[in-house]
Amino acid sequence: MTELFSETNRNGLTRDLIEAVFPMFEEASAGAIAVDRETRITWINSSYSHLLGLGDPKSVIGKLVRQVIPQTRMPEVVETGKPLLLDIMEHNNQQLVVTRLPFYDDDGHIMGAVAFVLYDDLQPLTPLVAKYRRLHQDLAAARKALAKKTRGTRYNLADFVGASPAALEVKRRARLAAGRDMPVLLLGETGTGKEVLAQAIHAVSTRAEKPFVGVNVAAIPDNLLEAEFFGVAPGAYTGADRRTREGKFQLADGGTLFLDEVGDMPLPLQAKLLRALQEGEIEPLGSNKIATVDVRVVAATSRNLETMIATGEFRSDLYYRLNVLEIPIPPLRDRLADLGVLCEALLGEICDGQEMRGEITDAGVAALGGYDWPGNIRELRNVLERAMTMGEDGGLLDADAIFKVLPRSGTRPVSSLVSQPVRPLAKTLADAESQAIEEALVVSRGNRTRAAKLLGISRSVLYEKLARMS
Numbered sequence: 001m002t003e004l005f006s007e008t009n010r011n012g013l014t015r016d017l018i019e020a021v022f023p024m025f026e027e028a029s030a031g032a033i034a035v036d037r038e039t040r041i042t043w044i045n046s047s048y049s050h051l052l053g054l055g056d057p058k059s060v061i062g063k064l065v066r067q068v069i070p071q072t073r074m075p076e077v078v079e080t081g082k083p084l085l086l087d088i089m090e091h092n093n094q095q096l097v098v099t100r101l102p103f104y105d106d107d108g109h110i111m112g113a114v115a116f117v118l119y120d121d122l123q124p125l126t127p128l129v130a131k132y133r134r135l136h137q138d139l140a141a142a143r144k145a146l147a148k149k150t151r152g153t154r155y156n157l158a159d160f161v162g163a164s165p166a167a168l169e170v171k172r173r174a175r176l177a178a179g180r181d182m183p184v185l186l187l188g189e190t191g192t193g194k195e196v197l198a199q200a201i202h203a204v205s206t207r208a209e210k211p212f213v214g215v216n217v218a219a220i221p222d223n224l225l226e227a228e229f230f231g232v233a234p235g236a237y238t239g240a241d242r243r244t245r246e247g248k249f250q251l252a253d254g255g256t257l258f259l260d261e262v263g264d265m266p267l268p269l270q271a272k273l274l275r276a277l278q279e280g281e282i283e284p285l286g287s288n289k290i291a292t293v294d295v296r297v298v299a300a301t302s303r304n305l306e307t308m309i310a311t312g313e314f315r316s317d318l319y320y321r322l323n324v325l326e327i328p329i330p331p332l333r334d335r336l337a338d339l340g341v342l343c344e345a346l347l348g349e350i351c352d353g354q355e356m357r358g359e360i361t362d363a364g365v366a367a368l369g370g371y372d373w374p375g376n377i378r379e380l381r382n383v384l385e386r387a388m389t390m391g392e393d394g395g396l397l398d399a400d401a402i403f404k405v406l407p408r409s410g411t412r413p414v415s416s417l418v419s420q421p422v423r424p425l426a427k428t429l430a431d432a433e434s435q436a437i438e439e440a441l442v443v444s445r446g447n448r449t450r451a452a453k454l455l456g457i458s459r460s461v462l463y464e465k466l467a468r469m470s
């Protein structure tokens, strides 16, 4: 193996010291490596080559260190001449604590660098590493949010993942809504993506450059809703701010106002909202001046507004005003064919910025297909996140990993044909065909070519059948 210290740099106190200290370091550390001025490996001890999973240590001598350890910062040490006394380096999904030092010749010229792995077992440093990981994740999330914020909204239509006929219909309507400046009503259970879609509609509309303002009606106490919506005039009531406080309508002026859970709006406020929508005028609390606003409203609810109208809880005139274009978003249980692509997208999001690989096997996807998904895609995301946290197999989720985290209630037999009463043969056959197609799409993760192959039919026949199913 190449000598670390040559004859020419063996003299002097510094050399002596280095030579005295080096063997101790090498022995105490979990590995050591040296590079020359060109950052080529000149020496590596056997414990480090073992830790890195290299076969013969000699095989890497002369190679650029980055080719062997992509994450290394030794080139930085050689370039700057500054030591990196403590650093955490990721290599093959393990975190190594490393110290890197430059070394010089007698004339003070940099000769290269040496690095020691201090621990290969980070047990004593677990809290530190956990904190490091958390900060790493937070940073990645913040960067992503910032990138999306510069677009005005966090989501666009591509973020509404799904290729099933039902999902494509939702996207078709959303595109239609985006192209026309009319109120839109999104209907769907919790977690089906109503907010994703509202933002997407805004992002592809002519108002995209203007603000998107969201307000969750259910989350605000009734007595604060009016101020939240229409703003407050200066000194409107004792203790009120002396400055004008803008409401969501003013903040959204020129853009889109997303009214989430509009079914939870108290009746008196429904009347004021109707006026704002009809006249484009609002009256801030404590003000006698009318302000004009130009907003496009996208409302959403998980409640049945027609039933609420019948019971007097929701104004029918407001309903018709909001419901110019209605987009029903199907629950996840009704579009199981999208499970595969959804898993791929959600696992990508979950693992983003982390040194994790998130993948799911076909059996894992099929296991998800046996559950009822009352919390829809939000719940799916949580389940995948839990499975990733608890999983051990390098981030590959199989059926077992899914069953471990899937809530017990709500699982249903994959075949829904079993317990049905006898029906006309044609109907039973059509249902069996639909189910086989859905299952093939689940297994092929929405890949229609693969699904057609699995079903033993041509792609065009599959498209034909899918069109008939929608």
Ligand SMILES: Nc1ncnc2c1ncn2[C@@H]1O[C@H](COP(=O)(O)OP(=O)(O)OP(=O)(O)O)[C@@H](O)[C@H]1O
Pocket (backbone or CB within 6 Å): 159, 160, 161, 162, 188, 189, 190, 191, 192, 193, 194, 195, 196, 197, 260, 302, 345, 377, 378, 381
């Ligand atoms: N079609 C989709 N594709 C990808 N992710 C989705 C989709 N639908 C929802 N999600 C994800 O699921 C979560 C919940 O979505 P969102 O908040 O839009 O649902 P919601 O219907 O508005 O729920 P709630 O009614 O409870 O407010 C988010 O993390 C979102 O990114």
